[in-house]
Amino acid sequence: MNISIKEKILSTLINAKGEPVSGQKLADELHISRTMIWKHLKSIEEDGYVIEAIKKKGYILQSIPDLVTPEQILPKLNTKQLGRNIDYYTSCTSTQIIAADKARQGASHGTVIISEEQTAGKGRLERSWDSTANKGIWMSVIIRPNISPEFAAQFTLVSAVAINQAIQEVTNLTPQIKWPNDILINGKKVTGILTELQADMDIVHSIIIGIGVNVNQELSAFDESIQNIATSLKMENGEEVDRSLLVAKILYYLEKYGDLYVEKGFEPIKILWESHNCTIGKRIRATMLRETLEGVALGITKDGVLELRLDSGEIRGIYSADIHLLGRS
């Protein structure tokens, strides 16, 4: 079935804003038969849309499913480049794997890979990431900033600031950032960001920002082992969140703060990060491959590196670790 015709019919129904759309008019405009129109409408209904047929008047779109399709995201999107090319899946293994391949094949700056469900979502060091169907945002954004690889890592903090801002705007919740870029609400994780760099010594080819946001899950959707550390936006604010709107807002702020970082450096991002963080001043445990350190998080450096004061008084820069917040110092 021709997808572009289906999309045209759907956007006509959406744009009619509850007014009936004549089947004959659709057929004339798209130069296809009434039977074909009917087949496309059936296919649209299979995607979860509710369409009412009224005799001699036409078709009315009664309800739109909560999906993160391009048709739902694009009308809400206010960006120059990010999300202008959306690759949508109902299910896939991992958007990050698909995005990495597409980036190697030359996908343009701002390309988004998004899926309703991931069957093999991954976190740091290949830990599995639970990505329930139709309840979260599971997406990867390919960006191609003109920077040297040594300045790429700060994009993980840029992403945290952007997603934090988008959640705040869409839900009125007040999320906080745990170094470097986990987003927590009331101390529980609502967003994980995993970023991959494709680069040569001197130039970044692409940065692939993998984003997982728990949006509309109930507690039972999470594996028992993570129920006390994970949460969703719906669990925190008590109502369903429009996922496609949140996607559009995330992309908007990612573009805004990404451009700000490339133009002005890390300083403005650092200020934003600090104003939303829940790490500085806390006693933390940093678990690394070769050692585990405990101490007080003093702050982040001009490059975003976490500074930890150990009990011995020694100050250590932390570049990569799992951070556990132990409470106030």
Place this chain on the structure above:
Amino acid sequence: MKIQEIREIIKLVDQSSLDEFLYESEGTKIKLKKNEKGFVNSTSETFESSSIIEQPRQVEVKAPVAQEAPKQQVVEEATTESVVDSSLHTIISPMVGTFYQSSSPDTAAYVEVGTKVSADSIVCIVEAMKLFNEIEAEIDGQVVEILVKDGQLVEYGQPLFLVKGN
């Protein structure tokens, strides 16, 4: 010639403004070549605080005369005899971060000493602040030495592997 001596030469050449180095003496031939493509001008402010490795590269552009000194030094260091029949390629880290030999603590290392690699083989991961960079060999050959330990913090430009080219 011992591997340590070769390492020393590579290190010196690496830190110098030379992009090619050839040494020949009684059947010993060492050829080193850096794969530099010039660095990108970044608009990022932080770029001004560029690392030590980059400064010689700037010198190379502005004052070609300065190249003579390090060359002399390198030749003097390389007077021992031995047979190295092909060039050694150094894989260096493009960023500051944690060096990982495998994709997770439970999986096998990407490469060991002796592993044959092709240009696009992944040899390790460098992570900083949850940004993961899979480093590729960029040459067909065989891993001769791993210069850093799993989980170690590596600097920008730090040599990670020696690979003997095919």
